[in-house]
Amino acid sequence: GEDVEQSLFLSVREGDSSVINCTYTDSSSTYLYWYKQEPGAGLQLLTYIFSNMDMKQDQRLTVLLNKKDKHLSLRIADTQTGDSAIYFCAESINYGQNFVFGPGTRLSVLP
Amino acid sequence: EAGVAQSPRYKIIEKRQSVAFWCNPISGHATLYWYQQILGQGPKLLIQFQNNGVVDDSQLPKDRFSAERLKGVDSTLKIQPAKLEDSAVYLCASSLDQGGPTDTQYFGPGTRLTVL
Numbered sequence: 001g002e003d004v005e006q007s008l009f010l011s012v013r014e015g016d017s018s019v020i021n022c023t024y025t026d027s028s029s030t031y032l033y034w035y036k037q038e039p040g041a042g043l044q045l046l047t048y049i050f051s052n053m054d055m056k057q058d059q060r061l062t063v064l065l066n067k068k069d070k071h072l073s074l075r076i077a078d079t080q081t082g083d084s085a086i087y088f089c090a091e092s093i094n095y096g097q098n099f100v101f102g103p104g105t106r107l108s109v110l111p
Numbered sequence: 112e113a114g115v116a117q118s119p120r121y122k123i124i125e126k127r128q129s130v131a132f133w134c135n136p137i138s139g140h141a142t143l144y145w146y147q148q149i150l151g152q153g154p155k156l157l158i159q160f161q162n163n164g165v166v167d168d169s170q171l172p173k174d175r176f177s178a179e180r181l182k183g184v185d186s187t188l189k190i191q192p193a194k195l196e197d198s199a200v201y202l203c204a205s206s207l208d209q210g211g212p213t214d215t216q217y218f219g220p221g222t223r224l225t226v227l
Binding site: 040042043044098100102103104 | 151152202216
């Protein structure tokens with residue numbers, strides 16, 4: 001079955017870069033996603049990457065995909081206190097269906 | 112544009128009782144999703160509707176959970192009877208199109224259920 005794993009906690013200093021890592025098991029994943037969840041709020045899609053790409057950049061966010069190792073990462077440049085949240089990695093099998101989420105990484109940004 | 116609305120925001124019940132959650136998606140969105148998020152875990156897809164038809168309910172515990180989306184707009188999720196392990200946040204999401212990979216899901220704030 002599908003499985004998505006993430007480290008549960010990450011602390012960084014304001015202004016530093018954050019790197020959140022994710023591994024997945026299903027090689028048939030077609031899209032991989034990063035979502036952000038702030039306290040008491042629903043999930044917000046940050047970015048996604050198609051499985052035939054290895055990098056995608058969107059302002060302060062950089063997504064790297066290593067298909068061979070089934071490893072996905074999200075880099076946040078110049079991390080701000082407003083970036084403190086839980087970040088979920090998710091994979092989609094079967095072109096946008098069968099979403100599977102990881103357990104989430106809680107990012108704490110220290111002043 | 113109004114977001115995805117859910118009610119109630121919080122619900123406390125005793126085990127073996129019944130409970131229902133309501134979701135109103137963004138106007139015009141064809142696809143609606145219900146997720147269960149247990150504390151400390153990522154959301155787990157329970158059911159996905161496209162208009163008023165079910166696309167995927169493979170992870171819905173059908174012996175106690177049911178969901179409907181009459182008229183292809185709002186939706187209700189019911190648990191009958193509830194168990195302690197059903198304590199979770201129930202998230203509703205909607206997307207504009209047919210649930211394709213780049214069809215962004217917009218999430219509601221969720222309903223936090225506590226089963227005592």
